[in-house]
Amino acid sequence: MQSIALSLVVGAGAVLGVSALIVVLAGRSNRVALGVGSGGALLAALVGLPGAITALVSGASTDVALPWSLPVGSLRLGLDPLSAFFLVAVFVVFGLTALYGIGYLAGYHDERRLAPVTAGFNVLFASLLLVVLARDGVTLLLGWEAMSVSSYFLVTFESERDSVRRAGTTFLIATHIGALALVALFALLARHAGGFAFAELARGGQTAFAGANLCFVLALLGFGAKAGFWPLHFWLPDAHPVAPSHVSAVLSGVMIKMGIYGFCRVLAFLGPPPLWWGALMVIVGAISGLAGVVHALAQHDLKRMLAYCSVENVGIIGLGLGLGLLGRHYGVALVAALGYAGALLHVLNHGLSKSLLFQGAGSVIHATGTGRMDRLGGLARRMPATSLAFLVGAVAICGLPPLSGFVSEYLIFLGAFGNGGLPAHAVGLVLTALAALALMGGLAAGCFVRGVGVVFLGEPRSDNARHAHEPALAMRAAMMTLALACVALGFAPVVGVGLVARAAATLAGAAGLPSLGSLPALSGLAVVLSLLVAGLALLRARLLKSRSVAHGPTWGCGYAQPTSRMQYTAAAFAEPILGPFALALQVRTQAQLPEGYFPRAAHFERNVGDTAGERVLVPAWRRFLHLALRFKVIQHGRTQIYLVYMLVTLVALLLWQMGGGPGG
Amino acid sequence: MTAARLGDLAVHLGLLLLLPPLLPGLIAKTKAVAAGRRGPPILQLYRDIGKLLGKGAVYSNTTTWLFRAGPVVSLAAVLAAGLLLPLLARAPFGFAGDVIVFAYLLGLGRFFTMVAALDTGSSFEGMGASREAAFSALAEPTLFLVLAILCLPAKGPSFAAAFSALPWQTWLAAHPPLIAAAVALFIVLLSENSRIPIDDPNTHLELTMIHEVMVLDHGGPDLAFILYGSAVKLFLFAALLVHVLIPVHGRVAGLPAFLLGMVAVAVAVGIVESITARLRLLRVPQFLVGAGVVAVLGLLVLVFRGTP
Numbered sequence: 001m002q003s004i005a006l007s008l009v010v011g012a013g014a015v016l017g018v019s020a021l022i023v024v025l026a027g028r029s030n031r032v033a034l035g036v037g038s039g040g041a042l043l044a045a046l047v048g049l050p051g052a053i054t055a056l057v058s059g060a061s062t063d064v065a066l067p068w069s070l071p072v073g074s075l076r077l078g079l080d081p082l083s084a085f086f087l088v089a090v091f092v093v094f095g096l097t098a099l100y101g102i103g104y105l106a107g108y109h110d111e112r113r114l115a116p117v118t119a120g121f122n123v124l125f126a127s128l129l130l131v132v133l134a135r136d137g138v139t140l141l142l143g144w145e146a147m148s149v150s151s152y153f154l155v156t157f158e159s160e161r162d163s164v165r166r167a168g169t170t171f172l173i174a175t176h177i178g179a180l181a182l183v184a185l186f187a188l189l190a191r192h193a194g195g196f197a198f199a200e201l202a203r204g205g206q207t208a209f210a211g212a213n214l215c216f217v218l219a220l221l222g223f224g225a226k227a228g229f230w231p232l233h234f235w236l237p238d239a240h241p242v243a244p245s246h247v248s249a250v251l252s253g254v255m256i257k258m259g260i261y262g263f264c265r266v267l268a269f270l271g272p273p274p275l276w277w278g279a280l281m282v283i284v285g286a287i288s289g290l291a292g293v294v295h296a297l298a299q300h301d302l303k304r305m306l307a308y309c310s311v312e313n314v315g316i317i318g319l320g321l322g323l324g325l326l327g328r329h330y331g332v333a334l335v336a337a338l339g340y341a342g343a344l345l346h347v348l349n350h351g352l353s354k355s356l357l358f359q360g361a362g363s364v365i366h367a368t369g370t371g372r373m374d375r376l377g378g379l380a381r382r383m384p385a386t387s388l389a390f391l392v393g394a395v396a397i398c399g400l401p402p403l404s405g406f407v408s409e410y411l412i413f414l415g416a417f418g419n420g421g422l423p424a425h426a427v428g429l430v431l432t433a434l435a436a437l438a439l440m441g442g443l444a445a446g447c448f449v450r451g452v453g454v455v456f457l458g459e460p461r462s463d464n465a466r467h468a469h470e471p472a473l474a475m476r477a478a479m480m481t482l483a484l485a486c487v488a489l490g491f492a493p494v495v496g497v498g499l500v501a502r503a504a505a506t507l508a509g510a511a512g513l514p515s516l517g518s519l520p521a522l523s524g525l526a527v528v529l530s531l532l533v534a535g536l537a538l539l540r541a542r543l544l545k546s547r548s549v550a551h552g553p554t555w556g557c558g559y560a561q562p563t564s565r566m567q568y569t570a571a572a573f574a575e576p577i578l579g580p581f582a583l584a585l586q587v588r589t590q591a592q593l594p595e596g597y598f599p600r601a602a603h604f605e606r607n608v609g610d611t612a613g614e615r616v617l618v619p620a621w622r623r624f625l626h627l628a629l630r631f632k633v634i635q636h637g638r639t640q641i642y643l644v645y646m647l648v649t650l651v652a653l654l655l656w657q658m659g660g661g662p663g664g
Numbered sequence: 665m666t667a668a669r670l671g672d673l674a675v676h677l678g679l680l681l682l683l684p685p686l687l688p689g690l691i692a693k694t695k696a697v698a699a700g701r702r703g704p705p706i707l708q709l710y711r712d713i714g715k716l717l718g719k720g721a722v723y724s725n726t727t728t729w730l731f732r733a734g735p736v737v738s739l740a741a742v743l744a745a746g747l748l749l750p751l752l753a754r755a756p757f758g759f760a761g762d763v764i765v766f767a768y769l770l771g772l773g774r775f776f777t778m779v780a781a782l783d784t785g786s787s788f789e790g791m792g793a794s795r796e797a798a799f800s801a802l803a804e805p806t807l808f809l810v811l812a813i814l815c816l817p818a819k820g821p822s823f824a825a826a827f828s829a830l831p832w833q834t835w836l837a838a839h840p841p842l843i844a845a846a847v848a849l850f851i852v853l854l855s856e857n858s859r860i861p862i863d864d865p866n867t868h869l870e871l872t873m874i875h876e877v878m879v880l881d882h883g884g885p886d887l888a889f890i891l892y893g894s895a896v897k898l899f900l901f902a903a904l905l906v907h908v909l910i911p912v913h914g915r916v917a918g919l920p921a922f923l924l925g926m927v928a929v930a931v932a933v934g935i936v937e938s939i940t941a942r943l944r945l946l947r948v949p950q951f952l953v954g955a956g957v958v959a960v961l962g963l964l965v966l967v968f969r970g971t972p
Contacts, residue, residue: 377785378726378785380728380730380783381728387728391730391779395775398771398775399768400768400771400772400775401765401768401769406768409764409768410761410764410765410768413761413821414760414761414821417761417763417764417812417821424967424968427816427967428964428967431809431812431963431967434808434809434812435805435808435809435956435960437808438767438804438805438807438808439802439804439805441768441771441804442771442800442801442802442803442804442805443801445771445774445775445797445800445801446778446797446798446800446801448775449775449778449782450797452779452782453778453779453781453782453783453790453793457728457730457779457782457783457785458782458784458785458790459726459785516760517759517760518759518760518761518762521757521759521762522759522765525744525747525757525765528744528747528757529741529744529769532739532740532743532744533736533737533740536736536739536740536889537733537736539885540736540885540889543717543718543885544720544721544885547719547721547884549720549721549722550720550721550722550723551722551723551724552722552723552724552725553724553725553726554724554726554727554784554785554786554881555724555786555880555881556786556787557788564785566786566787567785567786567787567790568782568787568790568791568793568794572790572794573790573793573794573797574794575794576794576795576797576945577794577797577798577801579798579946579949580802580949
């Protein structure tokens with residue numbers, strides 16, 4: 001059974017490889033690129049998803065060595081509950097995004113070659129499969145590199161634009177800095193355990209070892225740079241908006257989750273966690289979440305706002321992981337299992353809702369030509385299906401019942417509240433997590449009310465918005481399917497928790513998740529809520545049936561000519577919310593306020609930079625550069641002195657060897 | 665379902681559905697008496713809701729189905745939250761983690777109210793929604809910290825466990841955290857239910873409105889739903905406060921104490937509204953963070969002194 005599952009998933013990968021090859025060979029033909037490329041991705045998802053679900057349901061593990069040898073490490077693939085769960089997320093998100101892409105890329109049909117983006121999409125898909133299936137450190141690193149390079153080509157789809165090229169370069173540099181940390185990590189782990197295979201690394205991780213702390217830091221740096229923890233997230237808000245929207249959907253939806261996958265996988269190799277690992281994860285998660293949502297509130301561009309929101313949700317996942325580590329350290333299985341379960345389920349929930357939101361944003365940009373929120377408005381009347389799907393995604397991502405996002409936050413809260421066995425100082429950490437999560441939830445609700453309200457509701461603020469139209473059927477179908485998935489996982493939380501149960505239990509070192517009798521009650525409550533909504537709507541309809549229902553313009557305090565400029569803008573909406581956080585933000589304001597009794601013109605522009613980039617990373621880089629330039633004195637260009645350097649080094653080495661150096 | 669369980673359900677539903685409009689009437693009466701007036705009758709809100717249910721409706725051309733959905737969803741969410749909070753005996757829905765669902769259901773209601781406000785395309789509603797988003801985001805962590813103070817000594821994170829861990833003996837021995845929780849919860853009650861010093865429910869000047877202005881364009885049955893929903897929300901917060909202050913978790917013996925507690929909370933809100941002025945909007949975040957600090961202090965006392 002397991003080998004069938006593994007073969008199905010590998011078969012999906014083969015379909016992807018073949019379709020990418022055909023697209024590349026077909027060259028200029030956009031029809032082949034769309035048909036074979038996107039169709040291949042869709043087919044691969046349909047083939048692989050049953051395999052992943054079979055593996056998850058059966059719960060066993062496989063580990064298969066491929067018959068090719070490598071100079072270092074080996075090529076091993078396998079499935080276990082953790083891999084199978086991430087595969088489910090990957091297949092669902094990539095499959096539906098491929099469907100969306102069929103409609104989305106058709107708009108570029110006559111402008112440019114589609115072969116790079118469709119082939120790159122399939123290669124990215126296949127590389128993610130390789131990363132998740134890898135059972136050897138070197139295999140994982142190979143998949144990681146393929147993922148980084150293919151996503152670079154996808155991000156720089158519109159490479160004639162300066163901003164796109166800059167964002168792509170930042171992205172490539174950031175992902176390779178992370179890969180550097182990962183190479184160091186696997187080298188250290190392999191040296192301790194005696195080999196690169198995961199089976200050997202897991203055996204090495206049974207007990208605590210000396211280099212475990214350094215390995216943890218390297219794992220956090222390497223996988224955290226991919227996931228987008230603060231302050232390593234700096235590439236995210238530049239790269240995700242410039243990519244085509246279906247690519248942004250998979251980047252935010254599943255690619256950054258590969259960092260979470262790698263982190264969870266490596267945790268098993270590092271031995272029992274000390275206290276400071278869990279504490280650090282909780283703090284990093286809380287800061288990422290708060291910084292992410294506050295920056296999201298300050299953005300003018302819809303996709304940039306969604307990118308920062310991904311940082312926030314990765315922070316929530318980090319909080320769950322931190323709770324899991326704390327529970328593991330103190331041996332409180334309840335806290336550990338709930339923390340890990342919440343973090344893993346949030347991976348799936350965020351993947352579904354964020355890809356839905358990016359697809360909605362892509363439809364909006366496709367229809368209106370702009371992503372600036374202050375140029376949009378009133379799209380709900382012109383794009384009803386898109387606005388409904390976007391609303392469902394927004395409610396889901398805010399974690400509001402009865403949709404899917406609530407269940408994962410519920411699990412993390414449950415882990416934070418149910419802290420039976422934790423001592424006093426750990427309880428302080430857990431309560432910090434709780435307060436941070438609550439604040440994040442409130443701010444995220446404000447952020448998405450702003451997103452939905454300014455973009456879809458009210459009156460259109462520009463001609464672009466006035467002439468918007470619904471997108472193609474493929475795009476609408478993909479968005480509606482994702483919206484249905486969010487609703488279904490919310491009404492039936494047992495399904496979601498069942499998907500993560502085994503993986504979370506393994507990570508927590510417990511036999512299984514505690515049986516949560518509250519999950520059927522959540523379903524019941526969701527049904528009761530729906531019945532109440534339906535009942536009240538019916539009541540109102542009955543009441544209004546025999547009465548007058550008039551229509552008129554919105555009351556504007558007696559103004560005879562209301563305009564769309566009178567509405568609250570996105571920046572205006574966020575102003576009171578960001579007030580308390582002003583010290584933490586890099587705000588640049590250019591204002592020319594109205595003067596006099598009959599003001600001519602006024603101008604107001606406010607931009608918020610990235611605090612991590614501008615206050616932490618860039619100054620640190622400048623200081624490092626300044627220090628490094630001090631060493632420039634030894635580079636003066638005189639060959640005679642360079643020969644003296646070589647002589648001195650040789651003499652020193654000779655003296656060291658003679659005096660009993662290594663091997664002497 | 666046993667007869668006792670059905671009786672519990674009937675009492676709970678009766679209190680939840682019939683009692684809430686009394687509270688704003690009591691608050692208005694208290695304010696009137698404090699100002700030397702006679703004030704409106706205590707049962708006025710019942711009459712107002714009845715009158716509004718009998719009217720027609722006017723909808724703006726800018727609005728979509730979301731505007732019509734806003735009052736319905738927020739009332740449904742508040743009523744569903746009411747099914748989770750034990751009023752006298754067990755609540756109809758009680759399970760581990762229902763405190764979390766309670767807080768998030770109120771958040772769902774708030775989300776749809778704000779979205780419905782932005783649907784009108786009016787600067788008034790946008791202003792109200794923006795201020796509401798800011799202040800409710802700051803009140804959320806305080807609410808969760810208060811719930812943490814209640815749930816930490818209990819066997820599990822549910823209302824039933826939290827309230828049954830508060831008998832008289834606990835109160836006498838461990839009252840400092842509970843007093844801190846009560847103070848913080850009272851401030852959250854004032855914030856969430858648009859009371860002075862955060863918002864003025866009687867004002868109609870755009871400089872001072874928050875909740876009032878979000879519902880400016882609703883009329884007829886929609887406004888009836890909104891008024892009733894806000895009364896139920898006030899009722900739920902007052903009930904939570906009563907449970908923190910008065911350990912009334914019995915059945916028959918608890919009813920007079922519960923009703924007395926609710927009246928006392930309403931009168932207290934009325935007195936606070938009469939003697940304080942509205943805060944400047946810039947000061948409200950500081951006020952809410954102050955409430956959070958009080959809750960944190962209560963938690964620190966609870967955690968480091970240990971539970972008796």
